[in-house]
Amino acid sequence: MKRLATLWLRLLSYLVPRSERADWRREWLAELAVADWSWAHAWGAIADAWFLRTDGWTMDAMWRDLRMAVRSFARRPLFTVVSGVTLAVGIGATTAIYSVVDGVLIDPLPYPDSERLVSYNHDAPGLGVDVPVVPHSQAMYLHYLQNARSLEAFAVFSDSYVNLIADGEPRRLKAKQATEAYFDVLGIEPFLGRGFASGDDRPGAEPVAILGHGVWEQAFGADREVLGRLVELDGTGRRIIGVMPDDAVFTDEELWLPLTIDPTNADAGSLGLIGIGRLAEGASIEGANREMQELLVRFAEAHPDDFSGEIMEEAGLRADVKPLRDVLVQDVRQALWLLLGTVGFVLLIACANVANLFLVRGESRRKERAVRAAMGAGRLDLTRQYLTESLLLSLGGGLLGLGLAAVALRGLLRFAPSELPQVLGVELDGSVLVVTASISVLSGLLFGLFPLLGSRGDDLSHSLREGGRAATLGRDRHRARHALVVAQVALALVLLVGSGLMARSFSAMSNVDLGFEPAGVLTYSIALPAAEYPGPERRLAFHRRLVERLSGMPGVRGVGTINSAPLAGQFRSAEPMEPTDRPFPEDGLAPLVEQRRVSPGYFEALGIELVDGRGLDWGDRADGYRGAVISSTLADAFWPGKSAVGRRIRGQGDEHSWEVVGVADEVRFESVRKAPGPLIYLPIVAGPPDQPVGSTVMDVVVRTDGDPTDAVAGSREDLGAVDPRLPLVNPRSFEAAVDDAMAATSFTVVLLGIAAGVALLLGTVGLYGVVSYVVSRRTQEIGIRMALGAPAETVLRSFVGQGLRLTMLGVVIGLAGALGLSRMLASLLYGVSPTDPLTFAATALGLLSVATLATWIPARRASRVDPVEALKEE
Amino acid sequence: MKLRMTQVTALVLKAIAAGHRHGFDIMERCGLPSGTVYPALRRLERAGLLRSAWEDEDDAHAAGRPARRTYELTVRGEQALPDAEGKLEEVRRLLRTLPEAPGAEA
Helix, strand or coil: CHHHHHHHHHHHHHHCCHHHHHHHHHHHHHHHHHCCCCHHHHHHHHHHHHHHHHCCCCHHHHHHHHHHHHHHHHHCHHHHHHHHHHHHHHHHHHHHHHHHHHHHHHCCCCCCCHHHEEEEEEECHHHCCCCCCECECHHHHHHHHHHCCCEEEEEEEEEEEEEEEECCEEEEEEEEEECCCHHHHHCCCCCEECCCCCCCCCCCCCCEEEECHHHHHHHHCCCHHHCCCEEEECCEEEEEEEECCHHHCCCCCCEEEECCCCHHHCCCCCCCEEEEEEECCCCCHHHHHHHHHHHHHHHHHHCCCCCCHHHHHHHCCEEEEEEHHHHHHCCCHHHHHHHHHHHHHHHHHHHHHHHHHHHHHHHHCHHHHHHHHHCCCCHHHHHHHHHHHHHHHHHHHHHHHHHHHHHHHHHHHHHCCCCCCCCCCCCCCHHHHHHHHHHHHHHHHHHHHHHHHHCCCCCHHHHHHHCCCCCCCCHHHHHHHHHHHHHHHHHHHHHHHHHHHHHHHHHHHHCCCCCCCCCCEEEEEEECCCCCCCCHHHHHHHHHHHHHHHHCCCCEEEEEEECCCCCCCCCCCEEEEEECCCCCCCCCCCCEEEEEEECCCHHHHHCCCEEEECCCCCCECCCCECEEEEEHHHHHHHCCCCCCCCCEEEECCCCCCEEEEEEECCCCCCCCCCCCCCEEEEECEECCCCCCEECCEEEEEEEECCCHHHHHHHHHHHHHHHCCCCCCEEEEEHHHHHHHHCHHHHHHHHHHHHHHHHHHHHHHHHHHHHHHHHHHHCHHHHHHHHHCCCCHHHHHHHHHHHHHHHHHHHHHHHHHHHHHHHHHHHHHCCCCCCCCHHHHHHHHHHHHHHHHHHHHHHHHHHHCCCHHHHHHCC | CCCCCCHHHHHHHHHHHCCCCCHHHHHHHHCCCHHHHHHHHHHHHHCCCEEEEECCHHHHHHCCCCCCEEEEECHHHHHHHHHHHHHHHHHHHHHHHCCCCCCCCC
């Protein structure tokens, strides 16, 4: 308690003027040492410090100022509501986005000592594949596990799906297969039972499983007796050894299985295991990188078959240790900072607007000020009164903004792309509240002090004599208000250009030729348990029966399966491949070719055009007629200008090759934005002829006549007839899947659009306000001019001209700003350059025309002034 | 600087005259919160009715505590005591003439 009180007093002492600070601190700390501290004294210390700071401006005076501020706001409800809501929008938007940024980019991961968690993987810029990290092979994992000194714990994992049968109901669960130290790396303690123990990941160990909290509740009724029970996972009996707590989830897995690695027979060359590690006490990321690089070189030297010097060089394979958080959020990082910058702009515009309102109100209060000054109020008193008002308003706006932020955040999270890992909590927490409060106070100071700058040269007695009716105002004041309008226009234009560029990107993406026809297609996933479908024959038979049954459904026009559907699949596999008639040198790296397995009927069902040859049929298989279809990109790469049909292609250095039976139009697999690379469609049964492998995981595509989701019930029935134990997973229309793939872009488009709209609205209101204010101040002057014979058009033109001059200046500054800032958008744009002249010109023109309207309306009022009325007002 | 005598400043002056020399002791004697007593002390000191000094470091150290600030009356403070007494007498008189709170008689 005393320590807290000491801290409190030390903090407060900074409020005391410097000349008295040391004595003040000494006195209070000494009293604290002898007396019992109560929090009433904390309040007393504020009062005392405040007394010294303000030289007698006591709490009473503060309350008086507050009461006056409240009364003055109550007298002008419109002013209060408009400025309060303006601030609330700015502060609310900033708070909402900041809380996302805080949760995703700033707040540490919810694991103990999470700053020591690293992604321990490789990087291979020479491969030309776009993956977050290049993972490990089994042998690599064992090598690092044994030798890395900079890690306290190290584990690798791979993601997969398993079918769980509990209560007779099949479920498909997302599983993480992980090595022994996985939970030690993250520092998670099990909720029930135990985590993985030494040896669980060695061959011959008893098969075990650890349940996620959600599955434990849903499939096992939160039964604490579940430990030790045998469950059937993909046809294998596994013993449940533990249940993890609710927040143990790393991405969105529901179950953990041991990843079995046989040290005596570990694969060296296939890189599929993602590594995470916990740095040892005192180890740095740089040190870990250096050590890993040395270990990698040693590993490559020990495995020249898989990692020859040439391949290492060409692929550029190297160590890549980085903070775990960076890997989790790299997709959204940029969009989030961009959004935060955007709402920051909106907040600035809101502040400019309120500052302008205060300026205007300040004018109308010159008389009040003069009276107060004449009665003995010093400049300090007036300043304090002004600041009290602006701070009160901004804190009120902040409170309202917080409410808006809470609502906005809920909407934001609902529409946000689902790429964000669940582990990152996004909420309005303490740190967000502190930021909101600071933003409120800062903006209060910003717009509260601004009008005061203009009133420096005020001659109060003059104001009093004139009755606050000076015909024109000081130049300073004009300049301040004009600067605010120019700034608002410039900021609004920057935002408009940004959202215009994003909107054009979105429309370009919507018009991309995906290479297939998503309309009318239903898609869902099925996974065959390897234990129940051991050989290729049974797997192929399953595919065939399913495709044939589904084809017989009424309204179905085509059916096919693929192991990972375009834009919707999670699974990727690629291999270096070469044409047999022009093989690559053995030590060179042939181009990486994406591989997919498809059933007959796939191309027709998804509407993919075959530009040459035929599609696959049931006779094409690894151990029969080795026919495959390649993409036109691959055909052009290997046999430019010639027909690829009839030629042969093989995995680099493989003995067996595939005959190209057809060439399919290119299809966007990975994302809407990314031009497709070379790809080969292999049959369901692929692999070498003597060891054929049948595909187990598949996405089914069903083309229907009507609404594709109507076919879900029929599909379930047909699947049940083929195998009642298999769940049908994630059925949805293919169009919905494509929409999801564009979610990140459309999300950014919508948010930027809203921000730009608000900016435009606030900017226009600001401009309108300034011109109408000038008009109202100059009514008499206009009356005289018109009485002297000035035509109405001249008056109109002079006001519109004044407004447009300000707008033009703002537009020029805004264009320059947008030119500089739109570069930051570059990686989010698609099909449009960050300096697209059309977007720049169109938004500038749009803003100008809205601004013209905003000045024209009050200007017209000026031109209609009746000279007699105007002069009568005298 | 002229000081307007209030009940609070009067109470504080009397407490100091009665030998209470430190901030918290004065507070306790007057039964007023620190947020009232301290500003009053500052005002009295600025008006020249009080002066403050620091306790002897060695004495305080011997007693196992930091040196406290001590307040004592100046000559002008002594002269103001009757004034303070007058103010307090005013309050007492006021209290006597006030009617009892309703219900207190029953």
